[in-house]
Amino acid sequence: MSLQGKVALVTGASRGIGAAIAEALAAEGAKVIGTATSEAGAAAIGERLAAQGGVGMVLNVGEEGAIEALIDTIAKEYGDIAILVNNAGITRDGLLMRMKDEDWDAIMDTNLRSVFKASKAVLRGMMKARWGRIVNIASVVGAMGNAGQTNYAAAKAGIMGFTKSMAREVGSRNITVNCVAPGFIDTDMTRALPEAQREMLVQQIALGRLGDAKDIADAVGFLASDRAAYITGQTLHVNGGMLMP
């Protein structure tokens, strides 16, 4: 139970990778707060994490002031956040020639701006504690590109650059900032892809299969732990050998 007593915030924890991360951190003893965009989603998270003392809360990362308000509430009720996992993300795929401004902006707000807002909001507590772990969920697409995902890839690559800069800023306070870049993971997000595209993608994976959400959660759990104390500013690629950067 290496994370015993630590408060962890996982955004977008109602399903897929986020849900697996929340469970993995809770299993290590962390007090996990998982967020969802709906009341029902938050309630479901609360139920899943109840045995380990975790809770679900509503958060729409795109809503102005919502992240700060939530982090304030958590600090008052449970104490300062020691572990932040910026996982919440959406897709608005489309070829660039047809991409609408709204599709670009929605991705930047939800996938990139939220990382800035949440990371900034937790920093005061982490600096005072002289201990902190921020793990940002990027994507293999941010490193290799993907037709139809200029917006998503730009946001994910943006997260990687943000991570490196922030790691340099706060390293002296024993706060590490890293990315986990999932490859092709079996979630609702990838199940939405056409079957032919899924098959083509699997052929590019050295291990010959899609990843499981737990594969990502294990990597996040490692980076959040003291075992990863000397790792910062890195992107850990968990993609079954789909990309070897």
Next chain:
Amino acid sequence: MENIEQRVKKIVAEQLGVNEAEVKIESSFVDDLGADSLDTVELVMALEEEFECEIPDEEAEKITTVQQAIDFVNAHLNK
């Protein structure tokens, strides 16, 4: 109750990890007390908490010495 000067000096000493005796009224955080840019941000945060006030960024940038910190607190508390 300690006076403002003593409280400011105490916070500066704590935040910058220096001996309180080294903290003079004219001390510059960066030049005399070895603070880096992140230290100065943390110092302002600590002052905000101690004196229960909010120090806007443009004001915070002007606080580079112990005297300036005391002046800011005095001006703020008198309001």
